[in-house]
Amino acid sequence: MSVEARAARPPFAYHHELLLLIVLFLVVGVLAVGTDTFLTVDNVLNQGRLMTEVALVALPMTFIIITGGIDLSVGSIMGLAAIMLGVAWKNLGLPLELAIVVSIGVGAVAGFFNGLLINRLRVPPLIMTLATLALYRGLAEGISQARSVRGYPEWFFVLGQGEVFGVPTQLWILLVAIIAFWIVLAKTTFGRSLYAIGFNEEAARFSGIPVNRIKLIIYTLSGTMAGLAGYIFVSRVSTTRSDMGTGLELDAIAAVVLGGTSIFGGVGTIAGTVVGFTLIQLLKNGLALSGVKGDATIVVIGTVLILSILVSNFLQRRRGAGS
Amino acid sequence: MKRFAIIIATTTALTGAAMAADPWDGGDDLPTNPLACDGTPGTVAAKDYDGGQPTGAADKAGQEITLIDIPKLVGVGYFAATTEGMRQAAEELGNVKVTTDGPTEANIDDQITFIDNYVTQGVDGVLFAANDPVAIAPVLKKALSSGIHVVGYDANSEPDAREWFVNQAEFNGIAKSLIDSMAAEIGEDGKFAIVTSTFTTPNQARWIAEMQAYQEACHPNMEWLETVEAQEDNILSFNQANTLINKYGDDLDGIFGMTSVATPAAAEAVTQAGACGDTAVVGLATPNAMRPYVESGCVKSVVLWSPVDLGYAAVYVMRAVVDGKLSPGDTEVEAGRLGKLQVVNGSEILLGSPFIFDKSNVNDFDF
Numbered sequence: 001m002s003v004e005a006r007a008a009r010p011p012f013a014y015h016h017e018l019l020l021l022i023v024l025f026l027v028v029g030v031l032a033v034g035t036d037t038f039l040t041v042d043n044v045l046n047q048g049r050l051m052t053e054v055a056l057v058a059l060p061m062t063f064i065i066i067t068g069g070i071d072l073s074v075g076s077i078m079g080l081a082a083i084m085l086g087v088a089w090k091n092l093g094l095p096l097e098l099a100i101v102v103s104i105g106v107g108a109v110a111g112f113f114n115g116l117l118i119n120r121l122r123v124p125p126l127i128m129t130l131a132t133l134a135l136y137r138g139l140a141e142g143i144s145q146a147r148s149v150r151g152y153p154e155w156f157f158v159l160g161q162g163e164v165f166g167v168p169t170q171l172w173i174l175l176v177a178i179i180a181f182w183i184v185l186a187k188t189t190f191g192r193s194l195y196a197i198g199f200n201e202e203a204a205r206f207s208g209i210p211v212n213r214i215k216l217i218i219y220t221l222s223g224t225m226a227g228l229a230g231y232i233f234v235s236r237v238s239t240t241r242s243d244m245g246t247g248l249e250l251d252a253i254a255a256v257v258l259g260g261t262s263i264f265g266g267v268g269t270i271a272g273t274v275v276g277f278t279l280i281q282l283l284k285n286g287l288a289l290s291g292v293k294g295d296a297t298i299v300v301i302g303t304v305l306i307l308s309i310l311v312s313n314f315l316q317r318r319r320g321a322g323s
Numbered sequence: 324m325k326r327f328a329i330i331i332a333t334t335t336a337l338t339g340a341a342m343a344a345d346p347w348d349g350g351d352d353l354p355t356n357p358l359a360c361d362g363t364p365g366t367v368a369a370k371d372y373d374g375g376q377p378t379g380a381a382d383k384a385g386q387e388i389t390l391i392d393i394p395k396l397v398g399v400g401y402f403a404a405t406t407e408g409m410r411q412a413a414e415e416l417g418n419v420k421v422t423t424d425g426p427t428e429a430n431i432d433d434q435i436t437f438i439d440n441y442v443t444q445g446v447d448g449v450l451f452a453a454n455d456p457v458a459i460a461p462v463l464k465k466a467l468s469s470g471i472h473v474v475g476y477d478a479n480s481e482p483d484a485r486e487w488f489v490n491q492a493e494f495n496g497i498a499k500s501l502i503d504s505m506a507a508e509i510g511e512d513g514k515f516a517i518v519t520s521t522f523t524t525p526n527q528a529r530w531i532a533e534m535q536a537y538q539e540a541c542h543p544n545m546e547w548l549e550t551v552e553a554q555e556d557n558i559l560s561f562n563q564a565n566t567l568i569n570k571y572g573d574d575l576d577g578i579f580g581m582t583s584v585a586t587p588a589a590a591e592a593v594t595q596a597g598a599c600g601d602t603a604v605v606g607l608a609t610p611n612a613m614r615p616y617v618e619s620g621c622v623k624s625v626v627l628w629s630p631v632d633l634g635y636a637a638v639y640v641m642r643a644v645v646d647g648k649l650s651p652g653d654t655e656v657e658a659g660r661l662g663k664l665q666v667v668n669g670s671e672i673l674l675g676s677p678f679i680f681d682k683s684n685v686n687d688f689d690f
Contacts, residue, residue: 035444043443050436148523150457161461237435237458241523243554246430288440293424294397 016260016312017272023308024279031286038286049160049168049236051281053078053229053245055274056174058252059181060222062273065256066185067197068265069125071219073114074226074252076136078245081107081230083140086149086240096156104227110136111223115216133249140242149240160235170232177225182270190214198265254301255280258308279304349519349550349581350532357533358499360541372651374670375463375483380470381447384646388447390421390638393437395452395478395524396555397425400609401583401630402452404690405477408634409450415659416642421450429521429555431455435462442466448641451485452477456525460484472644476637477630478526479671486644487670489637491628492677494526498533500626500677501605505577506542508603508623513576516567517550518560518585518606527581534579548575553585560588568596580606586625590616610680610688617685625680631690636661636674 032039057074064071085103088094094102110132118128162169185191193214196204205211229248234240259276261268280301287297392409394402406423413419424441426433431454438449439462449466453459456479463473463484476489491497505515517534520527531550538545548571553560560580567575578593580586586606590613593602599621608625616622639658643649649656655663656672665673680688 037443037445046439046443050439148455148457233432236461237431237455238461239455239457239523241431241455241458243430243521244432284436285440285443288437289444291444294426294437 016315017269017275019311019315020259020272020275020279020308023304024275024282027279027283027286031282031290034286034290038289043285043289044282045166045168045171047281047285048171048174050285051277052168052170052174053233054248054251054255054281055277056177056225056229056232057222057248058255058273058277059177059270060218060225061252061256062181062259062261062268062270063185063194063218064125064222065253065261065263066194066265066268067215067218068201069118069215069219070129070253070263071111071114071125071222072129072249073110073132073136074222075245075248076133076140077107077110077223077226078230078233078248079242080110080136080140080143081227082234082240082244083144083242085231085234087143089152090149096153100231103231104224107227107230108220108224111220111226112216114223115219118219119212119215137242137246144240144242148242150238152234152238157235157238160232160237170236173228173232178270178274185270194218195266198262198267251280252277254305258305260312349517349528349552350535351523351525351528353529353532355532355536356495357537357540358495370667370669372669373482374486374488374651375467375473376486376651377467377470377472380472383447385418387418387420388642388645390419390448390450390641391441391446392421392423392450392634392637393425393434393441393452394423395425395434395454396427396429397423398427399555399584400612400690404609404630405452405634405637407690408629408631408636409638410634411631412635412638412642412659416638419638419642421638429454429524431458435459438462438466442469442471445469446471448472448474448645450637450641451475451480453480453525454478454521455523456480457523472641474637474641474644476633478524480525482670485670487640487649487672489633489640489664489674490667490671491630491633491674493667493673494529495533495537497530497607497626497677498537500679501530501579501607502534502538502542502545504624504626504679505579505603505605506545508605509545509576511542512544512546513603514546514548514571514574515577515579516548516571516575517579517581518553518563518567518589519550519581520585521552521554530581553582553588555582555584557584557588560585561592564589564592565596568592568598568602573601575602577603577605580604580608583608583612583627586622587612587616590622594619594621609690610685611690613680614685617680617682620682623681625685626677627680628674628677629690632661633674635659636664636672640664640672 061071081103084106085099088099088102089096114129114132118125159169164172193209196209197211233244255277256273257263259272283301284297287300409421413421425437434454442465449471460481463480466473473485474487475485479488551563553563564578578589580589586608590604593599593604604622607627613622613625636658640656643656654666658664667673
């Protein structure tokens with residue numbers, strides 16, 4: 001690297017992700033001192049189990065927000081996929097393995113539909129996914145006709161409630177997903193194209209980047225991960241309901257934005273998102289264990305979110321002024 | 324253009340598929356047991372204890388215990404009343420500390436997380452009112468295997484996920500009171516619609532299934548129009564009731580409100596539509612919420628039980644379980660000022676009969 005480039009690199013603590021990591025350690029430290037049930041292996045692994053659905057959805061959400069878009073329909077896609085799992089198994093009589101594939105496939109199709117409409121109709125992703133949020137939720141409620149599906153066989157629950165080598169099964173899947181997404185974003189041309197699209201979509205288009213195809217891929221990816229999250233959730237609670245996943249999109253977006261991804265696009269990392277959803281989950285859990293009631297916890301999460309964005313903005317502006 | 328057409332076609336097909344499924348009436352699919360039309364009490368077959376048991380629960384007989392109460396949601400009058408009942412019981416007993424915490428929406432995912440956190444924190448007992456009987460079972464079983472006592476009230480879970488369930492009134496008793504009240508107001512060939520909670524809320528689904536069975540047996544000429552869901556949300560209940568009034572117009576003779584939020588909302592919708600007297604509103608609600616409508620004559624009768632007594636009984640049952648005074652196989656339990664409560668259906672504890680509030684007594688209560 002040239003001398004000028006090295007000099008222009010900001011001091012390491014200004015990196016949002018590192019700052020967030022410091023905050024994470026601080027929070028964990030304070031909470032661990034506050035209650036002795038918080039920093040136990042059991043509890044931390046259990047929290048990992050509970051946060052997997054949001055985490056899986058937050059990973060492709062990072063891609064989407066980096067490109068300057070957003071996907072509000074992930075919660076509804078999760079509900080729809082969960083319902084389709086039950087419907088495919090109970091009502092259509094498919095073998096359960098096939099039903100699982102069908103449900104994740106439905107998630108993929110829903111995401112594909114999102115991407116298609118966003119490309120073709122030139123409607124901002126915010127509006128489009130807001131519309132599909134309602135559409136998919138309505139489909140889930142209509143197809144299920146308010147019936148929940150229960151009575152799954154034992155092996156079905158291994159994913160949601162079982163363990164492999166002492167670690168909850170879904171955490172292994174999450175780990176693989178994190179590594180895969182990180183590699184794609186940081187080390188491939190595809191990942192670089194996302195940043196390019198986020199910085200300036202028209203310039204990216206004229207540079208020969210297949211913007212439409214990339215957008216289609218990331219929205220389909222988002223739908224697929226929502227479908228997977230739906231399967232894991234059903235396995236965890238042993239029943240399917242059509243109101244599953246309501247509010248999931250907000251949790252995922254909060255984690256992504258907390259992790260340093262700019263809502264305007266062009267900036268963001270998978271590492272930041274990982275620290276983001278870990279921080280939110282541990283904060284929620286630690287506060288609850290310390291005896292803080294539900295409503296107060298929400299206030300604290302909101303405050304942490306606002307503070308971290310303010311600090312990050314402040315540091316970015318200082319960094320921008322200094323260089 | 325072709326792609327656009329395909330998109331439109333697919334959306335229409337999907338919507339059509341959604342609408343083609345059987346119309347849902349709100350009931351669950353479990354067997355029903357309607358009471359006799361003239362009110363002779365039904366025979367209750369004795370059932371074996373079918374609840375779960377905690378493993379390795381600490382023996383705290385006579386000692387102070389900490390309980391956590393996690394209702395369907397917090398912030399509604401009904402569960403504020405159960406909390407008050409629990410507070411009264413704790414005060415009387417002297418060696419019980421009970422806190423109420425829960426989600427701000429009747430959301431099963433959030434409720435599971437709340438229970439999970441308290442299990443990790445380590446309480447002596449969990450009291451719950453379930454948003455979904457099956458989904459809540461894994462986390463309750465986790466509580467049981469951590470040595471925590473689990474007692475449910477208001478809305479049951481699967482039987483083996485809790486030790487006891489305090490049932491406010493027999494499901495078929497509530498169904499009979501509701502249907503009889505409605506039949507008295509709108510006549511034997513009236514048409515009614517139902518505003519309920521969510522798809523799988525256990526108690527509402529059970530009541531509706533029993534109502535259907537009782538109505539078909541004892542008031543066969545009454546006609547059921549539709550059931551809509553309103554998720555214990557005030558605004559949604561009001562909107563749903565309005566939609567029903569607009570949709571059926573003169574055809575709609577009566578609306579059932581199945582939650583303590585839906586009934587006042589339906590009464591408000593009927594009042595605002597100027598349909599008082601034409602459209603009857605019968606349902607489950609707290610007297611405080613219904614007082615203005617009962618006094619104006621828009622609503623003739625409100626069916627409920629005392630949620631204060633329900634919370635009170637739940638704490639007493641938990642205390643009896645911890646003290647070893649209530650074990651599987653017992654047929655009754657001592658519950659303070661409520662006297663002895665019967666054990667029915669294996670592991671349910673019956674609070675009593677449903678109570679009907681009307682103009683003559685609605686002012687005597689404050690919850």
